[in-house]
Amino acid sequence: MKIICVGLNYRRHIEELKWKEPSEPVIFLKPDSAILKNNKPFFIPDFSNDLHFEAEVVLRISKLGKGISRKFAHRYYDSMTIGIDFTARDMQQKFAAAGLPWELSKTFDGAAPLGKFIPVEKIPDHGKIDFRLEINDELRQQGNTSDMIFSFGAIIEFVSKFYTLKTGDLIFTGTPPGVGPVKKGDNLVAWLGDEKVLDFFVR
Ligand code: MG
Numbered sequence: 001m002k003i004i005c006v007g008l009n010y011r012r013h014i015e016e017l018k019w020k021e022p023s024e025p026v027i028f029l030k031p032d033s034a035i036l037k038n039n040k041p042f043f044i045p046d047f048s049n050d051l052h053f054e055a056e057v058v059l060r061i062s063k064l065g066k067g068i069s070r071k072f073a074h075r076y077y078d079s080m081t082i083g084i085d086f087t088a089r090d091m092q093q094k095f096a097a098a099g100l101p102w103e104l105s106k107t108f109d110g111a112a113p114l115g116k117f118i119p120v121e122k123i124p125d126h127g128k129i130d131f132r133l134e135i136n137d138e139l140r141q142q143g144n145t146s147d148m149i150f151s152f153g154a155i156i157e158f159v160s161k162f163y164t165l166k167t168g169d170l171i172f173t174g175t176p177p178g179v180g181p182v183k184k185g186d187n188l189v190a191w192l193g194d195e196k197v198l199d200f201f202v203r
Contacts, residue, residue, distance in 0.1 A: 009174025
């Protein structure tokens with residue numbers, strides 16, 4: 001399976017990073033070894049001194065597809081959750097400044113904690129999903145999928161031009177503003193709508 005991620009999909013997050021708004025979805029992949037499940041702890045790697053959380057809505061692909069039009073994209077995912085796109089921001093900035101791919105900063109072991117998946121039937125309007133991340137009981141990120149630059153449909157249409165989507169593939173759909181560093185002992189808890197889907201500690 002593969003994990004497809006969209007970068008820079010919320011304007012206010014682009015502003016906080018001082019990057020430029022893209023005209024097409026910005027895509028990168030994480031390997032399956034990045035996945036952390038069942039609220040297992042995340043261990044801060046020793047190669048970064050600025051490890052950032054990015055809470056994102058994650059779609060689970062449920063059907064084989066290629067060249068999917070946005071009109072039919074909703075038929076290709078059956079559940080969603082919140083995942084954390086952990087990012088070694090110091091590494092990412094160093095690579096970006098040198099004009100190099102920043103892959104390593106987001107794809108290391110444990111860089112993709114995943115919450116419990118909720119079936120799409122339980123989520124009324126996929127274009128208006130509230131989600132949030134609290135750290136140590138403090139609200140740190142709050143988003144709504146209506147603020148995405150590229151909707152779920154637009155993302156699936158775009159990525160399926162390049163990749164055959166397969167059952168079990170995951171799509172991280174971008175993070176709202178509020179990203180910041182984690183430290184040992186932090187407790188990250190994420191909600192998709194009213195449902196708590198993720199709850200884990202940083203070690
Ligand atoms: Mg991200």
